[in-house]
Amino acid sequence: MQIPPPVNHPARVAERIATLDLISDGRVDFGTGEASSAAELSGFGVPRGEKRAMWQDAIDAITRMFVEEPFAGWHSPYLRMHLRNVIPKTVQKPHPPLWVACSRRETIHLAARNGIGALSFSFVTPQEAARWLGEYYALLASEECLPAGFAVNPNLAVVLPMMCHEDLETARERGVQGANFFGFQGAIEFRLTGSDPALTGPTPWTIMIRGDRAFARQISVADPAVVLTLPGADLLRLIAGTADPAGLLAAGRVHLTGDPALASRLGEMFGGPSPY
Known part of the structure; x- marks a missing residue:
């Protein structure tokens, strides 16, 4: 408490x-x-x-x-x-x-x-x-x-991170997914206030693609696959699988630079609905 x-x-x-x-x-x-x-x-x-x-x-x-x-x-x-x-x-x-x-x-x-x-x-x-x-x-x-x-x-x-599953690769995949989301939401919660424009206002997030996984960073990289400009809170919902990129785009809450087809798969690449 x-x-x-x-x-x-x-x-x-x-x-x-x-x-x-x-x-x-x-x-x-x-x-x-x-x-x-x-x-x-x-x-x-x-x-x-x-x-x-x-x-x-x-x-x-x-x-x-x-x-x-x-x-x-x-x-x-x-x-x-x-x-x-x-x-x-x-x-x-x-x-x-x-x-x-x-x-x-x-x-x-x-x-x-x-x-x-x-x-x-x-x-x-x-x-x-x-x-x-x-x-x-x-x-x-x-x-x-x-x-x-x-x-x-x-x-x-x-506290030490741990993920248990009878299949080692499944444990690793779910563990990495959970750790990435925990780190991202923690960075926003611990760094920003509820009225900070980076949380509630449009902010550019660089989406890096590694294999079939996506990672969001507030950094500039050369030739990024996708750059989404949207409130950090919406990006949290996207990563958690509770928001659809196409829906955000249609609602005017996100500006997209990059491959639209790739962007449409971001919810899936971030993990989509919880596997649990």
Whole structure:
């Protein structure tokens, strides 16, 4: 859960987590985040330069809400709250295990310095993950570790891409298709705001063809097979197989430079409807 106060008020966060801990009989882990994409930050008016301070302030306040009866109150640049008894209280004492989402190595170090678990979404190799693991536990055991909250959660989780199928080539094909789409939509979400013209306005996208697969890039190449000028959001729908190039063209939402016959096959070449 993102915990900068403009996104979620700390008292409401404490109530929700405690409620989930109660109905799950003490099986909740409390995952936190400060937000990273422009879409998230601008949507809630969180200044990028202040999001880390907001996260740190909020996690300190929330963990006190878990244990203090009543909560003694808070006065900071990001949260002002008078003395209140924030209920319910958690089943796990002093509170559920704390985690923070990490997309960068520096945030894993932040987790270690705060004595909380690191949820890494970095898609690194197993070898890199092993190095990060060593750094995490070294910091956790050092004097730099000043635990947030009232209990240490010494755990690191790392996301690695994987695709399972009984046929190796099918697994590779589907894995590459999913990875390409994940990377593309992530680039748009993390780089652009909802009002950015590259997302909502016509933008030239170079379509590169490799075999029978298509890839979209916002770069110029010599003699491209196809250049589509259309909003990034429409290109996302095209790649996902929920929009047809001919339909976009007929609606005047796309300008085409290149081979129309090739362009008509782009939905298929990007993967078309989900194979699952």
